[in-house]
Amino acid sequence: MxxxxxxxxxxxxxxxxxxxxxxxxxxxxxxxxxxxxxxxxxxxxxxxxxxxxxxxxxxxxxxxxxxxxxxxxxxxxxxxxxxxxxxxxxxxxxxxxxxxxxxxxxxxxxxxxxxxxxxxxxxxxxxxxxxxxxxxxxxxxxxxxxxxxxxxxxxxxxxxxxxxxxxxxxxxxxxxxxxSPEAHDAAYATVSHLPHLLAFAAMNAIGAQPQAQEFLELAGPGFRDFTRIAASDPSVWRDILLANQAEVLAQARHFRAALDTLEDAMRRQDAAALQSLIRQASEARARWRLGGQADPSAPPESP
Amino acid sequence: MxxxxxxxxxxxxxxxxxxxxxxxxxxxxxxxxxxxxxxxxxxxxxxxxxxxxxxxxxxxxxxxxxxxxxxxxxxxxxxxxxxxxxxxxxxxxxxxxxxxxxxxxxxxxxxxxxxxxxxxxxxxxxxxxxxxxxxxxxxxxxxxxxxxxxxxxxxxxxxxxxxxxxxxxxxxxxxxxxxSPEAHDAAYATVSHLPHLLAFAAMNAIGAQPQAQEFLELAGPGFRDFTRIAASDPSVWRDILLANQAEVLAQARHFRAALDTLEDAMRRQDAAALQSLIRQASEARARWRLGGQADPSAPPESP
Known part of the structure; x- marks a missing residue:
């Protein structure tokens, strides 16, 4: 070089x-x-x-x-x-x-x-x-x-x-x-823009309930990490979500389908199906590494 | 004492x-x-x-x-x-x-x-x-x-x-x-059990797409934190989601309503409404502190 x-x-x-x-x-x-x-x-x-x-x-x-x-x-x-x-x-x-x-x-x-x-x-x-x-x-x-x-x-x-x-x-x-710009926008709708949208929705869903303050006081480290990106800048994210609207909405449909499947297993009290769905998510996340260095044999990261 | x-x-x-x-x-x-x-x-x-x-x-x-x-x-x-x-x-x-x-x-x-x-x-x-x-x-x-x-x-x-x-x-x-046990279960459905369910769904939604591997390699620190809890133990979380099923499903309904509102603003290209919804979430998250020590005047935490 x-x-x-x-x-x-x-x-x-x-x-x-x-x-x-x-x-x-x-x-x-x-x-x-x-x-x-x-x-x-x-x-x-x-x-x-x-x-x-x-x-x-x-x-x-x-x-x-x-x-x-x-x-x-x-x-x-x-x-x-x-x-x-x-x-x-x-x-x-x-x-x-x-x-x-x-x-x-x-x-x-x-x-x-x-x-x-x-x-x-x-x-x-x-x-x-x-x-x-x-x-x-x-x-x-x-x-x-x-x-x-x-x-x-x-x-x-x-x-x-x-x-x-x-x-x-x-x-x-x-x-x-x-x-390509198109491949970029599809990928980041999935791994960044939709997660932000979901984190915003999660905070607003709590805020809409009368016990919001009490609930929030009880939240722990899992909540801290899950919602960290919800604190992002409103005008920046307004622009991102509008600019990439079609891809983000398409990813939201994928997300809702996955959530439906999990909720259905809960409603049916189908322990085996629920565990299998959670295991899919858990194993995929445990294999993932920042920067694309996934190692299929690695144990989950420390928190 | x-x-x-x-x-x-x-x-x-x-x-x-x-x-x-x-x-x-x-x-x-x-x-x-x-x-x-x-x-x-x-x-x-x-x-x-x-x-x-x-x-x-x-x-x-x-x-x-x-x-x-x-x-x-x-x-x-x-x-x-x-x-x-x-x-x-x-x-x-x-x-x-x-x-x-x-x-x-x-x-x-x-x-x-x-x-x-x-x-x-x-x-x-x-x-x-x-x-x-x-x-x-x-x-x-x-x-x-x-x-x-x-x-x-x-x-x-x-x-x-x-x-x-x-x-x-x-x-x-x-x-x-x-x-009370009841107040506990309602609160933790909100700030822990639902976030886990959403993180599982987010991972599974990506996994269901043919470009999953490519998408995951591009994910950054926001994704890392948002999905950290998805790596949790499948049998533990199967039990939690089944034991607290009614409260978790009730919180999922609140979440879907908040997501609907955000998506509607995106579909209508209503920049002002979208920014206001994101600002609600962002300000609530910026005020939040682990352990309930929220400070309304504090700046957002460092990542």
Whole structure:
């Protein structure tokens, strides 16, 4: 593998947790000389500079990308298309442009509509990382270390740009995979978007009952982990669930069918059927490992 | 508070994770002179002695309780009634008897049927602790430290025994609460049993799809935490879901109603309604704290 390129300037659009962590990680790895940042919120922008996440406060997205050979769009998914329009005219012909959105079909469609000839330089990316706590104050140079990053290049994207994107994320300690935007959205509807929807529903179902407070006080570590993702950012998840609506609803139908089967076994007091259904789930989960390193012979992980 | 009593002999019926951890914790706290253990599995019993969890291998449950002033029944919930019958004639008149089952209505009903006059000495207990990995090899003297323990005495239970039970668990570092068996089962259907059922269904829904393996390899930390409880022991959870069937199915109806509402907002592409539903869930989860120490002003926890 060739040495990881060192970039002259990162143009960072959006200085929250994801963008801020990327900038910090690049700096720490010595892969960028200067970070010009833009945030729609002046206080976030100022804070990003105070924290050393960015070096220059750009007065607009357009000016942040001016002179940049690497551009990261780390704004809410719903704001991505406006960002493409805003920066298009000053993205240099060799600049690598990436985003970090959790859905890819909608981002690629927006790029096709609004990024025009720059589409060849755009490598849509989805780092499987995050925290419930958003904002530049939680930016962390180690956020992407050990995580997976999915690249979903369009047919128009130049291979050289995909290679550079792969090198950058690998240098930050991530494990890079590549797939089509459609395959990405189907997979993440299953393993991320639906779980979030279910966790939101589980919290709301408790909240709708008069004994909610009493119930919640009794909850233990299993509940803590099961519902952790329910604390995620409402506007981010509104956008994700709407952008990937069809796939998420399709996965919700699979989930309801599996729940029906379990409930039926309970209603029939069919102990053997119920145990067999639980064993399927338990064995599948015990075999699973973060990052795809499943080991069929391994014992279940410690909690 | 009076000093914690020191027991002459713990009669431990069932030497798995829960029972083994209790014995180790009591020993480490200097609260018991001798542990006589019984397990239906000879290899478990031998291992319990090798690990120092028990001092004496009893040839039967009956002989384990002979001479014991403290008895812990830590067998699968479905085996509890047979245990009551097996030990009844040798439980001393002053002995404190507890269980550790995750459901309480069925255990109390079994005690009423089969423990007869010993019901006055029985303090049903549910420690909110556990691991996905079962068995005496994972027994851990710190398992109950910092966890909640729910006591659900029957009307016949002597107050002095409830006080002693409270002292023992408090001495092991647990936070003790008391409620009726019915209130317990309704609450834990909500915050534990239904979440397990949903996690089982989520795993099975993925497993039923041809791309299951590919999907699972892409899953990240959110999925890891959301599905952790799906790796739980199948026979234990079969018993819990059957024992608390009516309450769990009632909670499943609440859950489906909340899921319907979220899905409807997605289908209508009603961004404002969807965000408001997610915000409800997110804020409720962000306020929640393990052990009931909710702080309405606190920021969300770190992952």
């Amino acid at each position: 060739r040495p990881t390129p060192v970039f002259e300037q990162l143009g960072l659009i959006g200085c929250g947790l994801m963008g801020g962590s990327f900038a910090l990680a690049l700096k720490q790895a010595g892969l960028v000389r200067r970070v010009a940042g833009y945030s729609k919120s002046p206080s976030t922008l100022q804070r990003a500079r105070e924290l050393g996440v960015i070096d220059v406060e750009a007065p607009s997205a357009l000016l942040a990308v001016s002179g940049a050979d690497l551009v990261l769009i780390a704004v809410p998914v719903a704001a991505t298309e406006d960002t493409f329009k805003a920066i298009r005219h000053l993205v240099g012909p060799e600049a690598l442009v990436m985003d970090v959105g959790s859905t890819k079909g909608d981002v690629v469609a927006a790029a096709r509509r609004s990024f025009k000839d720059k589409l060849a330089q755009f490598v849509p990316a989805h780092p499987i990382a995050g925290k419930e706590c958003a904002g530049v104050d939680h930016a962390d140079a180690r956020l992407y270390h050990g995580c997976q990053v999915i690249l979903t290049p369009t047919p128009e994207t130049r291979t050289a740009q995909v290679d550079r994107a792969r090198q950058v994320w690998t240098a930050l300690g991530a494990q890079v995979r590549q797939m | 009076r000093p914690t009593p020191v027991f002459e002999q713990l009669g431990l019926i069932g030497c798995g994770l829960m029972g083994g951890s209790f014995a180790l914790a009591l020993k480490q706290a200097g609260l018991v002179r001798r542990v006589a253990g019984y397990s239906k599995s000879p290899s478990t019993l031998q291992r319990a002695r090798e690990l120092g969890v028990i001092d004496v291998e009893a040839p039967s449950a009956l002989l384990a309780v002979s001479g014991a002033d403290l008895v812990l029944i830590a067998v699968p919930v479905a085996a509890t009634e047979d245990t009551f019958k097996a030990i009844r004639h040798l439980v001393g008149p002053e002995a404190l008897v507890m269980d550790v089952g995750s459901t309480k209505g069925d255990v109390v009903a079994a005690a009423r049927r089969s423990f007869k006059d010993k019901l006055a000495q029985f303090v049903p207990a549910h420690p909110i602790a556990g691991k996905e990995c079962a068995g005496v090899d994972h027994a851990d003297a710190r398992l109950y430290h910092g966890c909640q323990v729910i006591l659900t005495p029957t009307p016949e239970t002597r107050t002095a025994q409830v006080d002693r039970a409270r002292q023992v668990w408090t001495a092991l570092g647990a936070q003790v609460r008391q409620m």
